[in-house]
Amino acid sequence: MANGVSKTSMNGATYEGANLLDLPRSHNFTSSLPPDPAFPSPLDSHKAPRRDLGPRMVKGALYTYVRPETSEEPELLAVSKVALRDIGLKEGEEETKEFKELVAGNKLLDWDEETGEGIYPWAQCYGGWQFGSWAGQLGDGRAISLFETTNPSTKTRYELQLKGAGKTPYSRFADGKAVLRSSIREFIVSEALNALQIPTTRALSLTLLPHSKVRRERIEPGAIVARFAQSWLRIGTFDILRARGDRNLIRQLSTYIAENVFPGWESLPSKLPSGNPNETALNPERGVPAKAVQGEEGEEENRFARLYREIVRRNAKTVAAWQAYAFTNGVLNTDNTSLFGLSIDFGPFAFLDDFDPNYTPNHDDHMRRYSYSNQPSIIWWNLLRLGESLGELLGAGAKVDDTEFVRKGVSEDFAPELIKRAEDIIGRVGEEYKAVFLDEYKRLMTARLGLKSQKEEDFENLFSEVLNTMEALELDFHQFFRKLSSIKLPDIETDEHRKFVAGRFFHHEGVTGLNVTDGSARTRVAEWLQRWRTRVIEDWGENADAERESTMKKVNPKFVPRSWILDELIQRVERGGEREILNRIMHMALNPYEDSWGLDEREEERFCGDVPRTGRAMQCSCSS
DSSP states (O other): OTTSEEEEEETTEEEEEEOGGGSOEEOHHHHHSOBOTTSOSHHHHHHSOGGGGSSOOOOSOSEEEOOOOOOSSOEEEEEOHHHHHHHTBOTTGGGSHHHHHHHTTOOOSSEETTTTEEOOOEEEOOEEEETTEEEEEOOOSSEEEEEEEEOTTTOOEEEEEEETOOOOTTOTTSOSOEEHHHHHHHHHHHHHHHHTTOOBOEEEEEEEEEEEEEESSSEEEEEEEEEEESOOOBHHHHHHHHHTTOHHHHHHHHHHIIIIISSOGGGSOOOOOSSOHHHHTSSOOOOOOTTOOBSSTTOOBOHHHHHHHHHHHHHHHHHHHHHHTTEEOSOOOGGGSBTTOOBOOOSSOEEOSBOOTTOOSBTTOTTOTTOGGGHHHHHHHHHHHHHHHTHHHHHTGGGTTOHHHHHHOOOTTTHHHHHHHHHHHHHHHHHHHHHHHHHHHHHHHHHHTTOSSOOTTHIIIIIIHHHHHHHHHTOBHHHHHHHHHTOOGGGGSSHHHHHHHHGGGSBTTBOOSTTOOHHHHHHHHHHHHHHHHHHHHHHHOSSOHHHHHHHHHTTSOSOOOOHHHHHHHHHHHHTTOOOHHHHHHHHHHHSTTOSOOSSOHHHHHHHHSOOOGGGTTOOBOSOO
16 A cells, blocks of 8 residues: 555454554654763764673663664564564565564664664663672663554554664673574563463564574574563663662653653552452552642652552562463563563573472572562562662652752651651552452453352362362363363263363373372362362353353463473474474464464374473573
C-alpha cells in the first residue's frame, strides 16, 4: 500500500502491519533524561573512535550514547512472527535487507551522519545487588537500544534493543558479546513466556555472527538477539542513584517513569482503605490527581508512594505467574528485576521438570538463594531495596513539593517523621504485595485445576496437597496438569478407578520418589483425585467433561521449552548446522496449548513426552 501499511493475516486474525521504515519511532528516554557527560550529544559519541566507548565509570547520567559494533556476514537465523506482529511490522518484512541489517547492528535507521541529527542508540547505566551483595555500577554491558517504536494499531510503545551488540562503558571486564548458546535460550523463552501470558520482555529475531568467536568456558560463536520491551528500566537503575546520593535524579527518574513509562500519575493505584489487605488490595481505585496526598496525618501517601505501589503490584502478579507455571529465573538480582513488572534478562533459567521447590537452575547458586520456592520472597527483598531508594520521597508526605525540601532535602527536625512514614508505607506495601501475589496465584491455580470458583479450603486441600504429592512422588509438574485436563469423571468414579488412573502421572520407569512404592503412590494420587473430582462436580456438574477439558487445555500447555530441549536445540544449530529446527520449536513455543502442530510428529511427541532421566533438573552457568 502507498502508506506502507498493510493488513496481514496471523492465526486467522487480521492486523495492521507496517514497513520497517514507516514504523513511528521516538527517543523519549534519551530526550528526557541526562546523558553521559563524556558524550553529551549523539554527535560527540559518533565522532569518537569505537574503542573509546568502552568500560569506565559513568556518573550523573542514566545512559551513554553508543552505536553497535558492525558485524561481518551476519546470518538471520529466525524471527518470531508473533513478536513481529506485536511490534507492528507486517509479515515478510523480516526478509528485507533493511530489517536484516538493523537487527545485526549494521544499520542506524534515524541517524543523519551529515547533519548530526536524529535518533542515536544508547546503553543504560544502572547498578545492582547480586546474590545479596552490592555490586556497584553494572549497566548495559552488551545491550544497545536503537529506538522506541509505537505499534500503529495497538498504540503500545516499545524500546528495541540489540543484545550482543558490542562493548559499552558498562561492559566492565567483559567483551560486549553474547554467545549463540545463550542467545538461542533467550530467543525461545521470551516468546514462550509471552504465549503463556506471563509478563515478559520479547524477542524479535536471532542473528548469528559467524566471524565472531567468543571466549567463555570455550570458544563459541557470537550472536545478537533483537529484543523489545515497554521499558528496560530495572530496580538497579534506582540502586546506583541511591548509592551515589543522587536524590535529584531519583526524583527525575521517578517522574519520568510515571509520566512516560506508565500512562501518567492518575493511572496509579490510590491509597488502600483500612481493612484486611486480602480484600482491600485486590482492585484499588485509580484516577487520583498527581498532587493529591491521601491518608490521615502520619499516614499520608503522595504520588511517589502510589508509583512504588504500582511497581510492587506488577511484580507481585508476575512472580505469581512464575510460581503457577513453575518458571525459575535463576538469577534474580536487583538489576534483573523490572520496574515494569516483566520477566527480564534470561540467564540460567528453567521450567521445572519434576516438582522440586528447592530447585535452582543456576549451578553457581550454592545457597539456593534463587530457587523456585524463594522467588516470591526474593522479589520482595528486591522491592525493599527500591523502597529504600524512594524512601525520602515516600516519607516526605505532603511536603514532597515544598521548595526547601526539593532543593535541600530532609531537615534534621523533619527526619524522624519522614523515616517513620516511609517505613510505615513500605510495611503496608509489603502486605499489599502478599495479597496481590496470593490472589493472582490462586486465580491461576484455580484455572489450571479446571475449577470455576474458589473456596478457602482449596488452597490446602487441592493446591498445597497436589504440590506436596508431586514433590514426594517426583512427578512432572507440567505433564501432571496437561494429563489432568483429559481425565473424565467416569474414569475416577471409584477408588479402584482412581488408583488405575494415577499411573498416568508416573514416569516411564515408574515411581521414583524416596521410600515410595507403586501402591502407596497410587493411593496418594487417588486420594487427591477424589477431592478434585468432588470440586469439579460442584463447579461443572457430572456431564461437562468435554467443555471442561477444552477449558483446561487452554491454560495447561502441552509444550514448554525445557532445559533438555533447549540443550538439544543448541547442539543441533551450533554443531549440526541445522536451521529449520529453530522455527519448529519456536512455532511450538508460540502455540503451547495445541495437541499437535503439524510439523514433525515424532519430534513433537518426544519434546512433549516424558523427560529423559538424564535431562531432568539440568543446571547451567551465568556465562553467556
